Amino acid sequence: MRIALLYPPPWKIPAPGEAPDTSGDGPPADYREGDLDPDFHQTPYGLYSLGAQAIRAGHQVKVLNLSSYPFSQVERVVRELDADVFGMSCWTANRRGVALTARSIRRLHPAAHIIVGGPHATPLAAEMLRHHPEIDTVALGESELAFLELLERLEAGRPALGIAGTAYRVDGRVELGPPRAAIEDLDALESPHDHYATHIVMTSRGCPWACTFCGAETTWGRGFRGQSVPYVLDALEAAVNELPVKMVQIKDDTFTTNRKRVIDICRGIRERKISFLWSCDTRVDVLGDDLLREMRLAGCQRLSLGVESGSPSILKNIDKKITVKKIIESTELAKKYGIQVRYYMMLGNRGETAETFRETLAFLEAAKPHQYIFSCLSIYPGTRDFDDAEAAGWLEREVYFRGDFQELKTPFDASEEDTALMSAWFEQNKGLRELYREGVEERRAILARLGDHHAAHLELGIAYLDAGQLDLAARHAARALELGYPLPGLAHNALACVAAARRDWQAMQDHFTAAAKRDPQHAVLIRNVQAARAWYAKGGPDRGLPLDLVARCDFQLLERTAQPALPGPLPEDFAVWPPAAPRPARPAEAG
Incomplete structure (x- = not known):
């Protein structure tokens, strides 16, 4: 079966230049840019797990993050996706967008089965079905096994009713299937990381x-x-x-x-x-x-x-x-x-x-x-x-x-x-x-406790840089690289800052170039490279202008806005379905 797993936006987001929705489906009246939690746009991990189980079972699966898409684009995506089953992850923050997307799916794909799950839908399953007639099934809590059973029934042409761990309608009346026991052996599940790239x-x-x-x-x-x-x-x-x-x-x-x-x-x-x-x-x-x-x-x-x-x-x-x-x-x-x-x-x-x-x-x-x-x-x-x-x-x-x-x-x-x-x-x-940041003495003590540890060396090097001890700063940052520090872009950024403090502009450029080649996706590195370019454009070296660079190695992830982890652009062939994987062999039944 063809399965589209969607993470909808919170409401009808207007396209650039488009007037906001006035029918009551747009953003809250008091909404301001930045009000959404920074993690809101991350694809929920549960969608990856559902996708992985369905792929292993031989189905064709797409996971699409539409959480920041204008609603006109959401409708275009839904229109072009010829799926048998649409699944959506419903949280309190995107509950309205889930309802709107379900409405679009039902209008554009009348025969498709729509299933919704997630932490908002689970405790309000009956209400979701009563308020949103477009939704066929609500999965309750941990959903992998219920989802696979639903797919098996739909593929066989059997009713998707009475499945443990789901809510559904019978003759317009909302009913709950029997409870489903928790999955005790989590190792039995297909790992999402065998199919999807996510941090x-x-x-x-x-x-x-x-x-x-x-x-x-x-x-x-x-x-x-x-x-x-x-x-x-x-x-x-x-x-x-x-x-x-x-x-x-x-x-x-x-x-x-x-x-x-x-x-x-x-x-x-x-x-x-x-x-x-x-x-x-x-x-x-x-x-x-x-x-x-x-x-x-x-x-x-x-x-x-x-x-x-x-x-x-x-x-x-x-x-x-x-x-x-x-x-x-x-x-x-x-x-x-x-x-x-x-x-x-x-x-x-x-x-x-x-x-x-x-x-x-x-x-x-x-x-x-x-x-x-x-x-x-x-x-x-x-x-x-x-x-x-x-x-x-x-x-x-x-x-x-x-x-x-x-x-x-x-x-x-x-x-x-x-x-x-x-x-x-x-x-x-x-x-x-x-609120707090260690200095040289604290960082030296940490390195002594950990031994010859790459990250501790870089942190101490940056502390020395902040204290103006450039030789020691360079020595420890270089040692971090020698020990295989996993984020070499940050180590080269620190060495570029040391070089700039020494007014060795060529060495600074060399380290920025090395960082760009090996490990460029760090906010502090991008910030420094942009600052250096602007400084050069103003004739900084010749005019003796100050150059403000920053060396940090905090845990700060700068992820590309790429599908399916984040709501990046979809490829032109997003509606083309991949070939189905071979079906796993069924165990022989006792005769």
Whole structure:
């Protein structure tokens, strides 16, 4: 069968020069450019997994990211895609775009089967089917096996009704199939990295904790399931081999839940000599000294921690099950080995007041993460916040079908006065904030703890550059290259900055050229090359003009806007279907 897996835009986006939609299907009235979360445009990992399973089963599959496309272009894509099955990933932020795209699919391909899944559709499956008659099936939570069963039935001409883990209609009445057990052996699934190039990797599913604002349990069920160490290493190796920039984001809900497994993964990375840098998301209470050292030696560059608040009362209210003391202890342990620490923080959780907010700000000054980023509480269906708000009577689920908001951002129970205070602060401080950066002494100590480590050498070299010690800066940056630093463009950028500080313009150009040839896709490198070109155009060397260059080696991924990972241009033959893979042999039935 021909299967199109789509990631729709959030609403009807106007084309350049086109007037915005006035029928109620356009952006929210208060929408401003940049309001969408930076990760919104990443293709959800679940679409890759569905695509991989369908390819292995012998189907023809396309994964298309349309998340920033003008809606006129979405309709053109849908019109030209002659698919038997259209699947869409539905999140709260793009729920309206999913409904609009389903409407277009049904109009243009009346016989196609439309299935929708994702973290928004799962808890509101019945409502999705009632409000959007174009949708045939909603997949609930973990969907690979339900999706394969649906494809098998459709191909055989059988009704796609009663499938475990789905919602559907019978004679216009919404029904739910029986629950489907979680997939215990995740290794049995086809790896997305055997078919798609993406810097996002997921090695596990589920989270043993149950924070009030999080819907992980609704999607994955309670508990933690991890892929085996060999399976993870194969996936990482496949991912890194396809990436032009050797950086990977491990986006498990809580990567280090099983510490022994992560240590084994880290040692396997080194044994296989998989050369890349990576980040992961986790909790402060599943870290430790030995674990963090192994992670750093295996390439871990950034640790994103769900901290949420610095107020003990708020941490208790949201059932976070961590303490301020533990947050600071784990932060210091990560810093000990030079891992960049980023805090995810929240405003407006249950019980939030001006006093708890001030506690959080004071906590940040004491804990000193390298970076932090705040978000306002969003009430997502499938969370305890949603259930409690609905039970209290101040939230109706119908608002997700009537409202044009991107996400339902609202304090849980803060007073109007405290809400105004937090909103004003957030408006001035939104986005990623920098708080802490190591100097020479800290970087020297980190290198001593890690040994002859490429990334630690480059970080120390940049610290020396900032301190004006150019010979030492050049020595350590060069040593990083000798040791096989996975991002040579950043090392050459640092050496170019050293050369510029020495006024050795030819050496500066040589290092920029080497970076451009070997590893050009880094924001700081592009920024410096553009600055140098502008400086030369103004006669900088002859006129003695200052040249402002920056040397950094933070974990900052600059990914090309290319399909299917991001909503880049589609090839001219995007509607041409690839040949189907050979069908896997069926096991012989007992006679």
